[in-house]
Amino acid sequence: xxxxxxxxxxxxxxxxxxxxxxxxxxxxxxxxxxxxxxxxxxxxxxxxxxxxxxxxxxxxxxxxxxxxxxxxxxxxxxxxxxxxxxxxxxxxx
Numbered sequence: 001x002x003x004x005x006x007x008x009x010x011x012x013x014x015x016x017x018x019x020x021x022x023x024x025x026x027x028x029x030x031x032x033x034x035x036x037x038x039x040x041x042x043x044x045x046x047x048x049x050x051x052x053x054x055x056x057x058x059x060x061x062x063x064x065x066x067x068x069x070x071x072x073x074x075x076x077x078x079x080x081x082x083x084x085x086x087x088x089x090x091x092x093x
Contacts, residue, residue, distance in 0.1 A: 031088040034059035038077040041067040046088065056085065 032055045035044040045062040049055030064077035 030055045033086045035083040036063040037083045043067045
């Protein structure tokens with residue numbers, strides 16, 4: 001490859017990786033704790049997400065995974081109203 005091509009490729013690659021890293025590292029994260037109750041069992045889980053809704057959904061799914069058995073129960077648990085929801089301080093780790 002000639003020198004001119006390298007002078008174009010290297011800065012573009014650096015810019016691409018900088019954009020990729022800063023875009024993922026700089027996103028604000030929301031932490032929530034969700035407690036679910038299903039079929040007489042309860043479980044609480046913390047999850048982190050770029051939005052409160054995504055963190056809430058992930059925490060709900062994680063809590064239900066441990067107290068529901070089978071696809072039908074897991075869906076029913078995930079669609080039920082949480083026993084409690086708490087937004088935690090600070091960014092997720």
